Amino acid sequence: MNADKTDKLIAKAIRALPYRAPSAGFRARVMTAIAVQSAAETWPARVIEAAGLLVGAWAAILIFSAGALIYVNFTDIAALIIQPGGLTHALNLLAAHAAIVLIKSGTVLSIAVELARANFPPLYEIAIASLACAGAVTAVSKGGHTAGQRI
């Protein structure tokens, strides 16, 4: 019983303890720290947003340019597609261009990587890349005709 009463007295005494106030200017310091942190956190987000906008704008320009090209060459494209086997030819032509671009970009990339390591690519690598590029172009444009001739 005595213990119970002591417990209650302790509880009462601790409950009655006053809160303590920090020094003057504490709130302003916290708000400043929050503002600084907030600004620091929004900076990368804005960069990412700007990058996103840039990519979006670039994609829009590409789509617009492609649309303009199709519009300008619409009669040629239509003629190509309408003629028998024309669609296949067009696809072959597209595939050939894509292969060339792919192999070129692969070679350019590997050279760039080598250059980034401050070493020029060994000659055999350049030779292999050139051979692969030529082989792919030959395979796509069967018969030795150029893509332009086949159209």
Added chain:
Amino acid sequence: MGETEIEIIDRCLGGDNAAFAGILAIYQDRIYGFCLRLLKDPNAAEDAAQETFVKSFRGLPSYNKKYPFASWLFRIAHNACMDALRAGNKTVSMDDENFSDLPDKAPGVDLQVAETLDSERIEALLASLPPLYSEVLLLQYREDMGPAEIARVINAPEGTVKARLFRAREMFKAKLAGLAADATV
């Protein structure tokens, strides 16, 4: 009627950083007082309180409104204080909870002494307890939290909280008895 905590939090989450001043107005004395009683150093307590508010602002999106905001905030304050104590090489080991010097049962306390306790003496008695024990007493009595809520604040099982509260009270009573004995000599 003023804005509720949840309304203030919603405004903060909506990008109104200045609204956080409302949270500061409600909690700054409570959090600072809590930190001060654990760290026993005004500068360290201000640093811990500031860290608490800055971290809570940053962590607002993760606050679960199902639970009281106070216990979430006090949990951040608890972590800040424990970090500060560890940084100051003060023992906060969770393992060291067996008090060989603590009697099985606290000696009887002269009620007259207990009844005349002023806040200064209580502060001194609380300060003489290890932070792990003064903390649970403060959370229970000063902040009106139950064992389940305290368990969330200190990230410990409810059973541990109850055991810690019991030991804290026993230690407090033992020290109080010592005080009474000194007074009678």
